[in-house]
Amino acid sequence: ERGVAYPALSYTWGGSMHTPTASFPRVLLEVTENLYSALHHIRCHDRDVTLWVDVLCIHQQHPKEKGHQVKQMDDVNAGAEDVLIW
Numbered sequence: 001e002r003g004v005a006y007p008a009l010s011y012t013w014g015g016s017m018h019t020p021t022a023s024f025p026r027v028l029l030e031v032t033e034n035l036y037s038a039l040h041h042i043r044c045h046d047r048d049v050t051l052w053v054d055v056l057c058i059h060q061q062h063p064k065e066k067g068h069q070v071k072q073m074d075d076v077n078a079g080a081e082d083v084l085i086w
Contacts, residue, residue: 008052008080011038031055038086051084052076 013032031039035055043049058069077083 003079004050005081006050006052007082007084008077009038009042009084009086010077011035011053011086029056034086038084041086042084052080 011034013034035053039051039053042051054070054073059065
């Protein structure tokens, strides 16, 4: 049985961290300028978009979990229906 189809986003951090704020339903997150730009260009105004983004999908304040998840990024990208490069 196949899980949810998802595209993954691979991007350079670039720019300063914590500059723009990305708004998601019920959540505001500070992200890099480059990630903000990617999300802004990828978004759809008329429907939700499922997208795997490392800094959003990996718990950044939990070092043990982050280390474990970073090791699985090759599998995440291999399992994605598309990998978007930004």
